[in-house]
Amino acid sequence: MTATAMRDAWYPVGLLSGLNRGGKESRLLGEEITVYGGDAAPKVVSGGRDLPVVERFGHLWTSLGSPDKDLFTIPEADHPDRTLVDVGVVRVKCSPLRAVENFLDVAHFPFVHTDILGAESHPEVAEYKVEIRDDVDEVWATKVEFYQPQAAKSPGEWDVIALFVQPLTEDLCDVWPWMALFDDETSLTDLIHFQQLIFLQDRPMDAG
Amino acid sequence: MASLLGIKLELRPVDFHPGREHKGEELLALNPAGSIPILVDGDVVLTESAAILAYLAAQHGPDWLAADPLAIGQQQQWLSFAHRLTSALGGARLVEMLHFPGDLDALQANGVAALRELEAALVARRLAGSTFLVGGTPTIADIACFPYVALAPDGSVALDPYPSIRIWMRAIRALPGFIEMPGIHRLHELAPDPFAEAPA
DSSP states (O other), X not given: OOHHHHHHSOEEEEEGGGOOTTOEEEEETTEEEXXXXXXXXXXXXXXXXXXXXXXXXXXXXXXXXXXXXXXXXXXGGGOTTSEEEEXXXXXXXXXXXXXXXXXXXXXXHHHHSBTTTBOTTOOOOOOOEEEEETTTTEEEEESOOOOOSSOOSSTTSOOEEEXXXXXXXXXXXXXXXXXXXXXXXXOHHHHHHHHHHHHHHHHHHHHO | OHHHHXXXXXXXXXXXXXXXXXXXXXXXXXXXXXXSOOEEETTEEEOSHHHHHHHHHHHHOGGGSOOSHHHHHHHHHXXXXXXXXXXXXXXXXXXXHHOOOSOHHHHHHHHHHHHHHHHHHHHHXXXXXXXXXXXXXXXXXXXXXXXXXXXXXXXXXXXXXXXXXXXXXXXXXTXXXXXXXXXXXXXXXXXXXXXSOOOO
16 A cells, blocks of 8 residues: 555544534644534545545544545444444554554453453464455455354344544554444443443553 | 442443533532542432542441551541542543543643652552551552552553552452453453462
8 A cells, every 4th residue: 555545545533423613633644634513514624625524434534635435335334223333532552553453353352351352261263264355455354253251232143343543643543433233222321331341451452 | 349348339331431421410410520430329429439438348348447546547648649640640541542631741740740659658568568558458548549540551651660559559459359440451360470479
């Protein structure tokens, strides 16, 4: 990926529900940006220039360059029975790519998310499949099997759990966890707390 | 504290971030200061951590409360000291992690000053033969000071320079009934205890 390609990619810069008309100062790939919203149409300005924006998954997305394709879609996000959960922002002192790597790595579950996503008695990671799908320009890890003490509440359906990463600089990022779940029993606050619990367990590891 | 005392609390989750539920009408009615935690026990409502600790310990674990005048004074001293930890290290954590407004440099500097005081006190306690802040066993003073010390790294304040604090934190994490939270992990089952007797 070239430097231009980095600038042409879409990045999350805020929760749509958390924006305000007065604007919020932030950064993207080291450049100053201001993010506006609230009762006005969402807008991102950098150096006096309006950047392209997309509203999707409850977040505002922008790009410093000229994206040659639409932001990816998550079909599950449009399913009427799924609860969409905005978890809020957490700042992490690490390379934005390291935050992605942490999300894909299952080997840390028993030690960082003990008795939730893994157990110290079951640390083995069986072989799984990683591929780069050229048609969509995405990395996919599939056939991942791992011992997890707490199972999802939606048998037969996959939970969709995302980390939207805003690269502020090379070694600092804002992370917006987000979920689309089949779960009408658990309160929204409990769902938010669960995802915050997991992510705040990860945070010291990412920054370590 | 309740878990360390072996009593069951009904926990009511609050959407502190991003919902700011603690500033909502329902919780402001319970606690006009708009802070958490809040303990409700029948008609009793307590909104200060130190008060909650003292109330629970007095009912269920008097061993966790200082008894003689000197120890009571020291315990009270540390309960007040915990407010400094909360405002400095807790404040740095909110700014650094959750985008709260605040002067990060000043909060971190105040936090480091408090940690140095705590380290010096714990060195003196170790020389006197105890790991804990007041007397030979843990008290509510230790529990009040523990969380924001242990969470200091969340606000980018390192704990590496303070060996006595680290020994004290390990002793608290090893207490029966200790509950972890994100940023404060339980002791690993597989990790060796550095204070265990070496095998013969």
